Amino acid sequence: MEYRWKVKQQADEDSVSALSKEINVNPALANILVNRGVDNFQKAKDYFRPDLDKLHDPFLMKDMDKAVDRILCAITAQEKILVYGDYDVDGTTSVALMYGFLKEFYDHVSFYIPDRYKEGYGISEKGVRFAAENNFGLIISLDCGIKALEKVQLASELGVDFIICDHHTPGEEIPKAVAVLDPKRKDCDYPYKELSGCGVGFKLIQAFSMRTGRDMAALNTFMDLLAVSIAADIVPITGENRVMAFYGLERINNNPRPGLKALMLRSRLVKDIDITDIVFKIGPRINASGRLEHAKASVQLLISKDLSDAVRRGELVEEVNASRKNFDENITKEAIQMIIERNAIQPYKSTVLFKQDWHKGVIGIVASRCIEQFYRPTIILTESNNKATGSARSVFDFDIYEAISECSDLLEQFGGHKYAAGLTLSVDNVVAFQEKFEKVVSERLLDIHTRPVLEIDDELLLDQINYKFYNILKQMAPFGPGNPEPIFCSNQVYVDNIKILKDKHLKFDIVQDGQVTRPTCIAFGFAEYYDMLNSKMRFNIAYEIRENTFRNTSSLQLYVKDIKFD
Known part of the structure; x- marks a missing residue:
């Protein structure tokens, strides 16, 4: 699936410079912090040193x-x-x-x-x-x-x-x-x-x-x-x-x-x-x-x-989880085939699928799996207690709860969040719901919702990647929604010393003109890029910085998120 790169705007230069000096960090790190609302010493202290005493009354x-x-x-x-x-x-x-x-x-x-x-x-x-x-x-x-x-x-x-x-x-x-x-x-x-x-x-x-x-x-x-x-x-x-x-x-x-x-x-x-x-x-x-x-x-x-x-x-619990994986895989295959067949008839902006015998316990997982392959708001429905019941999952920045709310006249019950929801309706209303939900999504869906977005915090030169930089970076954890692990990009790089791992993954070093540092990269699922990378073609790379320890020796590695060729 092709990502749309969104490099975040540089924060206010004066704020970045002031914070960089105040807490003694690299300007690139100060830029990330200011973009996340950490723009002075006290906020930085609260951010880097979480304190239970700061919990609200x-x-x-x-x-x-x-x-x-x-x-x-x-x-x-x-x-x-x-x-x-x-x-x-x-x-x-x-x-x-x-x-x-x-x-x-x-x-x-x-x-x-x-x-x-x-x-x-x-x-x-x-x-x-x-x-x-x-x-x-x-x-x-x-x-x-x-x-x-x-x-x-x-x-x-x-x-x-x-x-x-x-x-x-x-x-x-x-x-x-x-x-x-x-x-x-x-x-x-x-x-x-x-x-x-x-x-x-x-x-x-x-x-x-x-x-x-x-x-x-x-x-x-x-x-x-x-x-x-x-x-x-x-x-x-x-x-x-x-x-x-x-x-x-x-x-x-x-x-x-x-x-x-x-x-x-x-x-x-x-x-x-x-x-x-x-x-x-x-x-x-x-x-x-x-x-x-x-x-x-x-x-x-x-x-x-x-x-x-x-x-x-x-x-x-592990035995049950193994069974869950089996249901998940089989239903996902069925759902994906149904989407392919629907798309052959008419291109849809949303996915709403219904099958009476799908296992209710895994339909939320299946919805997420479908989004990974067909990037669109998705609802998977099955029959339970003579009703159609389902789970909804959304794409970046699209409020699926609001879209479902627009169809509430066809529903018996619904609830959830911007990115995930549950709903129940009469089996007789499934087709009408599919049609109305598609209409609502089509009216609300913007271009930014049609491709997954890779938000990049900043562009780095390779010589900026070192342990001093990383040791501060890792203190920004725990990472997750609202505080994602920083993603960086480096432009106009080329590959040296490339290997294919397990027929699926790549391991290689990257080189950038004028830079001494040659970081090692791990690219999971990127084996298809081998020939282009091995040709020394220049490209831009997006990555997270991680530490890898092997045989008691630690080194920094770049975990590749995406690659874009000129």
């Missing part, structure tokens, strides 16, 4: 006082509390966090994860009735509930109170719960709006600890769960999320909970675990249970206190 969140009061009331009255969460990574880590926190000092607490296939997303009627029938006086929902108007009303009628902890965009009406914690509420003045569902849950236990005089340092034991939720839910790694991700990764790398340790062993992760490792190795394993069987297995793994027990549970 949780009581700034709307209804936080009511939520804490209701939990204290439940504990005083010895009421049973049900911790209720969604079946994805954010939901299961949220439940593990809240349940694990309460269970430390209160026995009358249980957790509930809805069955993806029998109950669907969010608060279910079955879950509410389970709480009432088993004498739970309070439900604390996490990563779901902000649109559960009818279910919260039903709970009230059955004598069960609700505290909602969510981070999704609310509808026009807020559920009539005892407390609704959601920084995206229009009437909520909480300073940071991009918390994960687990992050909102953390703010609640932080507030409870402040009110009751509990040891705040004890909350650090939950940072690993926060890091996993932040990474897997693809929320911006800025503000509070960046602080929590920083300390969460520190805990994962030094003292992870047994459940995460078991997953790290299964993933063969031993050190320097980062956000990417969570997204591609740890997160999918946690997700697998909820996709194919029941997500309570993932919660049980995450709250496990014993490593041997966690390893046993991790083996079961």
Whole structure:
């Protein structure tokens, strides 16, 4: 797939020069920082030295006082509390966090994860009735509930109170719960709006600890769960999320909970675990249970206190994950063939596919796979409980949630974010939805949405690439949305000493006129470029700078993102 390179504008020259001198960094690094809003010494200090003391007061969140009061009331009255969460990574880590926190000092607490296939997303009627029938006086929902108007009303009628902890965009009406914690509420003045569902849950236990005089340092034991939720839910790694991700990764790398340790062993992760490792190795394993069987297995793994027990549970999760991969691959092949056949009839701006027997648990993954090959807003639908239910994924800077909202007259339920959403509709409405969604996307899609964008932070001469530069660069981690790993380009270079690795990849040195440094490059999946590169043709190269250690010897390498020939 051809990338469109977007080299970021140079930041204000005076600001770059001032910051470069103030914190003693290379102007190229100062330029990146200023472009990311880090334009003075104090901001740089906060950025490079994340501090838990800089987390916002949780009581700034709307209804936080009511939520804490209701939990204290439940504990005083010895009421049973049900911790209720969604079946994805954010939901299961949220439940593990809240349940694990309460269970430390209160026995009358249980957790509930809805069955993806029998109950669907969010608060279910079955879950509410389970709480009432088993004498739970309070439900604390996490990563779901902000649109559960009818279910919260039903709970009230059955004598069960609700505290909602969510981070999704609310509808026009807020559920009539005892407390609704959601920084995206229009009437909520909480300073940071991009918390994960687990992050909102953390703010609640932080507030409870402040009110009751509990040891705040004890909350650090939950940072690993926060890091996993932040990474897997693809929320911006800025503000509070960046602080929590920083300390969460520190805990994962030094003292992870047994459940995460078991997953790290299964993933063969031993050190320097980062956000990417969570997204591609740890997160999918946690997700697998909820996709194919029941997500309570993932919660049980995450709250496990014993490593041997966690390893046993991790083996079961691994088996499910292997099955998930098989479903994923087969359905992806079918979907891609369907897109090819549709395109042969008519070129479409969007992809909406429906097949009754596709596995509901992997359709979100399949949507992402389709975007990798056919870069367009994509929705994959299957049949569940006599309804068409699906997952949507988007392309760079296209708001798929808004596009789906334009088709709400054909839907029974929908929710999500700019880049990912879920929806349910009548099977009879699928064709009409395909047509209307295509019309909406066609009207909104701009040229910038039609090709993947490679955002490049700056152009470098090869002699600028050295360990002094890299050692500051790596302190900009953790990387992710809102704080991506910097990508650089170098122009008019040519290749020396090129090799093909495993018939797919390339390893070569690059040379630039007038520069002494000749960095080694690793180009995964670029074997088809061998002849052109070996011809000494000049080209421009985009890359990330990484450190490679082999046989106790470390060196800098460039991880190639793209190559453009003149």
